[in-house]
Amino acid sequence: MNAGPYADAAGLVERSAAAYAAAVPVAPEDDGYFGPASVTWRVSADLSAPVAGLRALLMQALHPLAMAGVDQHSDWRTDPVGRLAATSAYEVTVTFGDRASARRVAERVRAIHEHVRGVDTVTGLPYEAGDPALLLWVHAALVDSALAASALLGTPLAEADADAYVNEMAVAAELLGTPREIIPDSTAALARYIEGVRPDLRLTPAAAESMGYLLDPPGLDEDIAELWQDIRDAAVAALPGWAVRLYGYAEPAPLTEQRRTEIRQALGVLDAVFLGEPGVLEARQRIAVRMRTAARS
Amino acid sequence: MKARNLAVLAGIGGASIAALALLRGRARPGRPRSGRLRLERGMAAVRLAARGGARYATSAPRLFASAGEHRQALRNDLALQTAEDVAATLGTMKGVLMKLGQMASYVDDGLSPAARRTLSRLQDSVPPMSPELAAQVIAEELGGPPERVFATWDPDPIAAASIGQVHRAITHDGRAVAVKVQYPGIAETIAADLGNVALLRRMLKITAPMQDVDALLAELRERVTEELDYRREAKNQEMFARYYAGHPTIHVPGIVPELSTRRVVTSELADGARFAELAGWSQAEKDLAAETIYRFVFRSLYEAHAFNGDPHPGNYLFHGGGRVTFLDFGLVKYFTEEELKPLVAMVRYLCVEGDPEAFRRAMEEAGFLMPGAPLPTDMIVDHMAVFYDTVRERGPRTMTGSYATAVTRRFFDFRSPLAAYVQIPRSYVILQRINLGLFALLGELSATADWRGIAEEIWPFVQGPPTTPMGQAEAGWRAARSGAGHPGRSV
Numbered sequence: 210m211n212a213g214p215y216a217d218a219a220g221l222v223e224r225s226a227a228a229y230a231a232a233v234p235v236a237p238e239d240d241g242y243f244g245p246a247s248v249t250w251r252v253s254a255d256l257s258a259p260v261a262g263l264r265a266l267l268m269q270a271l272h273p274l275a276m277a278g279v280d281q282h283s284d285w286r287t288d289p290v291g292r293l294a295a296t297s298a299y300e301v302t303v304t305f306g307d308r309a310s311a312r313r314v315a316e317r318v319r320a321i322h323e324h325v326r327g328v329d330t331v332t333g334l335p336y337e338a339g340d341p342a343l344l345l346w347v348h349a350a351l352v353d354s355a356l357a358a359s360a361l362l363g364t365p366l367a368e369a370d371a372d373a374y375v376n377e378m379a380v381a382a383e384l385l386g387t388p389r390e391i392i393p394d395s396t397a398a399l400a401r402y403i404e405g406v407r408p409d410l411r412l413t414p415a416a417a418e419s420m421g422y423l424l425d426p427p428g429l430d431e432d433i434a435e436l437w438q439d440i441r442d443a444a445v446a447a448l449p450g451w452a453v454r455l456y457g458y459a460e461p462a463p464l465t466e467q468r469r470t471e472i473r474q475a476l477g478v479l480d481a482v483f484l485g486e487p488g489v490l491e492a493r494q495r496i497a498v499r500m501r502t503a504a505r506s
Numbered sequence: 507m508k509a510r511n512l513a514v515l516a517g518i519g520g521a522s523i524a525a526l527a528l529l530r531g532r533a534r535p536g537r538p539r540s541g542r543l544r545l546e547r548g549m550a551a552v553r554l555a556a557r558g559g560a561r562y563a564t565s566a567p568r569l570f571a572s573a574g575e576h577r578q579a580l581r582n583d584l585a586l587q588t589a590e591d592v593a594a595t596l597g598t599m600k601g602v603l604m605k606l607g608q609m610a611s612y613v614d615d616g617l618s619p620a621a622r623r624t625l626s627r628l629q630d631s632v633p634p635m636s637p638e639l640a641a642q643v644i645a646e647e648l649g650g651p652p653e654r655v656f657a658t659w660d661p662d663p664i665a666a667a668s669i670g671q672v673h674r675a676i677t678h679d680g681r682a683v684a685v686k687v688q689y690p691g692i693a694e695t696i697a698a699d700l701g702n703v704a705l706l707r708r709m710l711k712i713t714a715p716m717q718d719v720d721a722l723l724a725e726l727r728e729r730v731t732e733e734l735d736y737r738r739e740a741k742n743q744e745m746f747a748r749y750y751a752g753h754p755t756i757h758v759p760g761i762v763p764e765l766s767t768r769r770v771v772t773s774e775l776a777d778g779a780r781f782a783e784l785a786g787w788s789q790a791e792k793d794l795a796a797e798t799i800y801r802f803v804f805r806s807l808y809e810a811h812a813f814n815g816d817p818h819p820g821n822y823l824f825h826g827g828g829r830v831t832f833l834d835f836g837l838v839k840y841f842t843e844e845e846l847k848p849l850v851a852m853v854r855y856l857c858v859e860g861d862p863e864a865f866r867r868a869m870e871e872a873g874f875l876m877p878g879a880p881l882p883t884d885m886i887v888d889h890m891a892v893f894y895d896t897v898r899e900r901g902p903r904t905m906t907g908s909y910a911t912a913v914t915r916r917f918f919d920f921r922s923p924l925a926a927y928v929q930i931p932r933s934y935v936i937l938q939r940i941n942l943g944l945f946a947l948l949g950e951l952s953a954t955a956d957w958r959g960i961a962e963e964i965w966p967f968v969q970g971p972p973t974t975p976m977g978q979a980e981a982g983w984r985a986a987r988s989g990a991g992h993p994g995r996s997v
Contacts, residue, residue: 474702477598485627498583
């Protein structure tokens with residue numbers, strides 16, 4: 210069990226970039242579970258992705274058992290940056306890797322999940338990370354956040370594409386052991402599912418502490434920290450009202466068009482920083498070439 | 507006066523450094539802010555190497571290390587196909603950051619290798635336009651598809667420009683031309699991003715005191731806005747081309763005005779060796795090339811009253827025998843007689859008349875030095891002398907990288923006792939590129955010449971006789987064109 214203070218967030222950009230560059234395959238055996246023509250690839254490349262990621266964490270943390278698993282077992286407190294980088298590398302491999310690579314990393318996560326079990330001190334309930342209900346919540350929060358963030362700040366998806374995205378992403382949950390039949394396959398089903406989980410959600414002290422840390426990570430380089438404020442504001446603005454209330458945040462005013470432009474510009478600067486890290490440009494180009502090729506055929 | 511003005515002196519340089527610090531996220535809290543420019547030895551060489559002109563071929567091979575044959579395919583695969591692609595690639599501040607970085611690379615010597623890498627990656631991240639998109643811009647600007655507007659059109663770009671690309675073509679009257687085509691929508695995108703004063707301020711405030719940020723922003727916006735309108739560049743280039751017509755070693759490609767618009771500029775096609783290739787040439791050839799560049803800079807300044815503020819090595823083509831083609835006139839500053847007068851006086855009193863008090867008065871008149879500064883004149887002369895080091899005495903002198911570095915160090919020496927009393931008035935800010943661009947370039951060539959002799963030929967208050975064979979040839983050209991006046995002021 211960890212209960213120590215959080216390590217600082219220095220190196221967030223550098224380590225995330227390194228993880229990203231390494232996870233985008235150079236010579237994949239196949240197009241993986243999504244493929245270059247998928248909506249999922251398009252969503253992953255959206256400028257709003259950092260906002261989506263932060264919003265997903267905010268949503269996921271509201272499930273007491275999911276939060277307890279992270280808080281009691283992972284290296285989240287001692288190496289939060291490493292944890293985030295590893296998570297994003299996992300997502301990148303599942304999204305862009307070939308099927309064998311996706312299965313391999315998923316197997317690894319499932320093996321780790323075997324040992325993640327315990328009792329949540331707040332609710333008194335037992336949990337295990339392999340529980341499909343918890344896996345599904347984590348999955349749904351991610352999918353819902355990608356849609357919300359791109360709608361707010363990126364390139365919004367057409368309704369049919371949004372449905373296709375939810376449907377495509379089901380396989381990612383399946384890879385970690387969620388039975389297909391309980392995974393939402395449309396935006397409507399996703400909304401119904403989230404609505405159904407709401408009674409279980411609450412802000413535990415662990416969640417409050419974790420998310421407080423994430424919204425204002427200590428030790429970030431000063432300039433990145435300033436950009437982070439915009440990303441944080443955007444992530445909170447993209448949350449459903451009930452989630453904002455659970456956190457006890459002041460209800461954010463709807464983003465004005467000008468504010469959205471400003472946030473996009475901040476995301477652009479952050480993206481340029483990311484692009485400057487070794488290997489990132491090449492990785493992006495590998496993806497772009499495959500998407501272009503797919504679009505032509 | 508004092509510290510506030512030094513930030514203006516640092517001008518865009520200071521601004522860019524801030525942006526670059528941000529780009530890398532390397533600014534540590536608590537790091538002293540006073541040393542706003544970090545100077546590194548040997549930087550000029552690295553910088554010059556890094557600035558060899560972005561060409562697509564340089565970025566493509568990294569993709570798949572073993573797949574050279576795929577390069578062409580890759581270019582096509584990544585090409586920008588729509589104005590939306592342009593916005594996605596260069597919008598959300600990226601185009602602005604690129605421009606900032608470019609300006610920084612001319613203006614100061616303080617880029618860390620990491621910042622330089624980031625900027626070069628950012629440039630590499632911009633693919634060329636697809637042939638269709640480039641054709642669309644031509645059609646919008648020139649009223650027809652390129653195959654009709656030109657007799658022959660090469661759909662593959664030959665070079666990247668910062669916000670566009672260059673194509674080869676042949677006009678209907680048979681002239682081989684270079685056609686620079688601007689990315690569609692880029693002007694609007696960059697203008698919109700320059701409107702985010704809050705974010706720019708955030709990027710700028712790191713190195714500039716707040717009260718200077720607005721001046722810096724104004725300067726930045728002005729420069730970028732100027733560059734976005736190719737008509738201005740065409741006008742500048744036409745002026746230089748007319749002025750140097752018939753010159754024995756200086757060649758400026760002429761503009762084809764009927765094929766030049768806001769987003770397209772068509773000029774005579776030039777070919778020649780790139781700066782990087784010059785490294786393999788004999789020292790005698792390098793010296794001649796350097797002499798031509800030197801003559802070009804100071805003839806333009808003292809006689810045409812115009813200064814091309816874009817001296818980076820990608821903007822020259824070398825032909826041997828000292829013949830040089832000068833490219834890219836996107837950033838030209840014209841000086842009035844009044845603006846130039848005190849500069850001329852400073853050179854004259856320091857280097858020719860040897861009158862330190864008069865030199866000091868000229869500095870005060872120019873606005874470089876606060877009148878009545880409590881400093882002995884010999885201290886001022888000592889401080890300033892380095893800038894005139896190559897022209898104080900006759901005889902051959904070799905430009906070196908360490909001289910260029912010393913000049914730069916002195917320029918940005920905020921700790922000197924003079925710092926509180928000197929400033930660079932805004933209209934002269936661009937001239938620092940003589941120090942930071944020209945001297946670095948000549949130092950890179952280890953060029954040797956009697957710079958004082960050449961300067962005396964050019965100085966309007968001396969107009970000395972030719973001191974080199976090139977000077978002889980130039981004198982013939984001048985005699986032939988006498989009476990032409992100052993084209994700089996006729997534009």
